[in-house]
Amino acid sequence: MVQNHHHRGGGSYYKRTSSSTANFFSKKPSFLSITLYIILLFAFSIFIFLVKTSINILDVDNGTDGQRTVFTEHSQSQSQSQSELESLEIPDEQLWDPPFSYGLHPCVKPTSKYRAAQGSDHYITVKSNGGLNQMRTGIADMVAVAHIMNATLVIPQLDKRSFWKDSSTFSDMFDEAQFIKTLRGDLRIAKELPKELESVPRARKHFTSWSGVGYYEEMTQLFKEYQVIHVAKSDSRLANNDLPLDIQRLRCRALYYALRFSPPIEILGEKLVERLRSRGGRYIALHLRYEKDMLSFTGCTYGLTDAESKELTIMRENTNHWKVKKINSTEQRIGGYCPLTPKEVGIFLQALGYPPSTIIYIAAGEIYGGNAHLSELMYRFPNLVFKETLATKEELKAFANHASQTAALDYLISVESDVFIPSHSGNMARAVEGHRRFLGHRKTITPDRRGLVELFDKLKSGKLREGPSFSQRVQQIHENWQGGPRKRKGPLPGIKGRARFRTEESFYENPYPECICSSKAA
Incomplete structure (x- = not known):
């Protein structure tokens, strides 16, 4: 406000000075008069300069221009950074x-060559492992595996021993009727094993991770000796790539349509x-x-107190299935793993x-x-x-x-x-x-x-x-x-x-x- 006031005063002053100057020179001024006039102009210029400088100093001290002092990288305030960022206009x-x-959309329909699995009298039972999404993707994998092996899939059991120790059953988590109905054109799904098979010996198998169709076609040899194959883990049982199109689309139908909550x-x-x-x-x-389990598992302690870091280390050492015990937190963070x-x-x-x-x-x-x-x-x-x-x-x-x-x-x-x-x-x-x-x-x-x-x-x-x-x-x-x-x-x-x-x-x-x-x- 002070600065604006002086600008307005300065403007009117120059108007009056301009008029006086015209009158002055119209009277054929003497050398002494001209000298005095120049001295007065010089003095006034110095006065204006001093006033404007003092105003700018006042503004800087009060932070009115957003640059209170010359910024050093060691002396910035968070509130100032926030106000600067708020002023950015991002569309x-x-x-x-x-x-x-680009007009892309879901496509999950099987090709004309696709045939549903019959299942007959061969069954696969599954114990899903891990947290929610590890179990979901694992179940989708096992749907595809049962189709490849032409077996009946029994509704999977969910993991109750993971970090979260959740006692939920399949029907607590998922719409069981939707699961069976959606996949009926792909394979047979049974809610449970037939009574007569509950006590028969099973082939307990830990299928190799990231396996292809050929591997599971070989695994069908197990059905010559056993009617039931029990799969101990369901996660990452299928390869990500180089699988037939119909198998990949079956995985999508299972995950995005059949496994409704x-x-x-x-x-x-x-x-x-x-x-x-x-x-x-x-x-x-x-x-x-x-969350505690993630920080402990990854060994990431940046920003934590010494007591918190120690607690996470103890937890990692006491969790048997976490194989890596000694972790350099700094290296983890620099590598982008935290x-x-x-x-x-x-x-x-x-x-x-x-x-x-x-x-x-x-x-x-x-x-x-x-x-x-x-x-x-x-x-x-x-x-x-x-x-x-x-x-x-x-x-x-x-x-x-x-x-x-x-x-x-x-x-x-x-x-x-x-x-x-x-x-x-x-x-x-x-x-x-x-x-x-x-x-x-x-x-x-x-x-x-x-x-x-x-x-x-x-x-x-x-x-x-x-x-x-x-x-x-x-x-x-x-x-x-x-x-x-x-x-x-x-x-x-x-x-x-x-x-x-x-x-x-x-x-x-x-x-x-x-x-x-x-x-x-x-």
């Missing part, structure tokens, strides 16, 4: 619109999505994999251009350390929503002590979100991404954790600061990490033998091209 379509999908889960999931929409229309589903911390997620989302008002649904179990670790994310994005705040206590009561069922709610809400962002590439993240690709390449932003760690460390050391240039760098490295159409990635170069299969992109993470196509056949 809405860049934040929320799905990538262009049970009605109570589906109904509540739909209600929660509607409630999220009523809060603001659009929302991000953030799979914040900052889940982003809540603070890092907040910086990441802000750099992408999402405003503080964005509604973010936290799709996760209990966050390790609770609010102590969530506070940095909540500071930047106050509208965090959890199952416990979205659903009533009465609604969640039926799901108490059933972690797989609550994880199914997270899955449904994540699939339906406008944007899905996983902080780590686990089974849930891969399954949701694949489902969203199948449904039309819905926007899925996968953080480049390795690249981000480099930027985060530069922020911490003062070599970078949050602001427009940092935001631009984050956006550039994630330009092609938005879930757009691309063919599934093969094995990493230089790796030979069966180890190469482990490096392939999961079929369920990206079922393109077999189950996603541009043809008219659905």
Whole structure:
């Protein structure tokens, strides 16, 4: 205000001076008069300069121009960074619109050569292993395996001994009638073994991971001696690539159509999505994999206290089926193998251009350390929503002590979100991404954790600061990490033998091209 006032005064002053000058020179002034006039002009110029300088100093001291002092990378304030980022104008379509999908759509119909399995008197029983999504994809694999082996599949048993120790049965988790009905054109499915076969000897088999059709055709030799084959583990029983088109499409029919969640889960999931929409229309589903088991398994302790790090180490040492006990946390993080911390997620989302008002649904179990670790994310994005705040206590009561069922709610809400962002590439993240690709390449932003760690460390050391240039760098490295159409990635170069299969992109993470196509056949 002071500065504007002086500009207005200065303008009127120059008008008056201009008029006086004309009168002065019209009277043939003397040399002395001219000298005095020049001295007066010089003195006035110095006065104006001093006034304007003092105003600018005042403005800088009060922070009115957004540059309180010359910025050093060691002396920035978080609030200032936030205001700078808020001023960035990112188009809405860049934040929320799905990538262009080129007219691609789901295609799961079998070819004209496809024939359903008869099953006859040969049966396969399955004990699914792992968490929710590991079991789901494993069951889809076993549907295909039973078809290849021309066997009747008995409804699988679910894992009750994993980290979550969920006692849910198949019918608690999935719509059993839907499962049987949807796949009746593919193979026979029995709810249980015939009574007369319950006590007969079974061939207990741990099928080799990532096997092809030829392997399972050989396994049919077991039926010469046994009527029942029991499969101890269901996850990753089939190869990702080089399988017949009809087998790949059967896997998709099994996962995306047959394995529908049970009605109570589906109904509540739909209600929660509607409630999220009523809060603001659009929302991000953030799979914040900052849970105790994940941090312990990966050995990632960055940002944790010494006591927390020790607790996770003890847990890893005492978990027998976790083979790796000694882990260098720093190397893990630099290599991009650690889940982003809540603070890092907040910086990441802000750099992408999402405003503080964005509604973010936290799709996760209990966050390790609770609010102590969530506070940095909540500071930047106050509208965090959890199952416990979205659903009533009465609604969640039926799901108490059933972690797989609550994880199914997270899955449904994540699939339906406008944007899905996983902080780590686990089974849930891969399954949701694949489902969203199948449904039309819905926007899925996968953080480049390795690249981000480099930027985060530069922020911490003062070599970078949050602001427009940092935001631009984050956006550039994630330009092609938005879930757009691309063919599934093969094995990493230089790796030979069966180890190469482990490096392939999961079929369920990206079922393109077999189950996603541009043809008219659905």
